Amino acid sequence: MEFFLDTASIEDIKFYKPLGLVDGVTTNPALLSKEGGDPIAQIKKIAEIVKGPISVEVTYTEPREMVKHAIKLNKLAPNVVIKVPASIAGLTAAQELKKAGIRMNITLIFHPSQAVPFIQLEVDYVSLFVGRVEEFGLNNKEAIWQLRQSIDEMESPTKLLSASIRNPEYLLEAVIAGSDVLTVPPSCWQMVYKNPIFQLGERDFLKSWRTLPATARKEYESLD
C-alpha cells in the first residue's frame, strides 16, 4: 500500500516526506491555485523533491485539447502522471494517451461505474473520491469496496487510488477496503494526530508520573 500526499504545498511535502507519508503526490487545479505563483514551476519543484508519481491534471474538457495538454504536461518531469477526468471526453482522450504510453490517473470518480471503461483500458490509477460526496449528504465508503471488487474481477493492473480522504474514518476505510494507494491531504493527518483523547491521555500519564518524587524519577529520566 502506498501513501501519497494530496497537496501542491512544498512546505507540507517537506514536512511529511521524512515521516514516510509521501510515496507520491497528487495535485489538482484547486490545490495548485491555492499555492498561487507559477503552476509549472511548482510542479517542477515538487518533482525534484519527490521521486514517486506526481499527478498533474489537465484543465480542458474537450478530448483534443485534453490530449494536447496532457502531452505538454507530461514533459514537465519523468515522474509526472496525467490526471484525466472520468468523463466520456476523458475516456476518448485516455484512449489516445494510452497509445502514446502516457501514465494516467483518472480522477473525479464518484461512482465505481465511472471507472469501469478505464479499468478495461488498464490505466495506471483510478481515483475514487470518498469524502466530497458528504457535501450532498452521501457516504461513499461502500464504493471503495465495490471498486476493489471490480478491478479484481476484471483482472486489471489498474491501481485503486482512494482520494478526497477528509477524515481519519475515511482513511481507515480506504486501508481496510484494500486501496493500492491513499492520497491523504495534510489536513487529514493533522486530524489523526490532533486527537484530543490522545492529548488528554498523554497529559494524564505525565501528571501521574510527576507525583513520584524527582529523586525517584532521576535514574529513569536520565538520558545518559
Ligand code: G3P
Ligand atoms: O486528489 C483529489 C482530492 O484533492 C480531492 O479532494 O476533498 O477536494 O474532494 P476533495
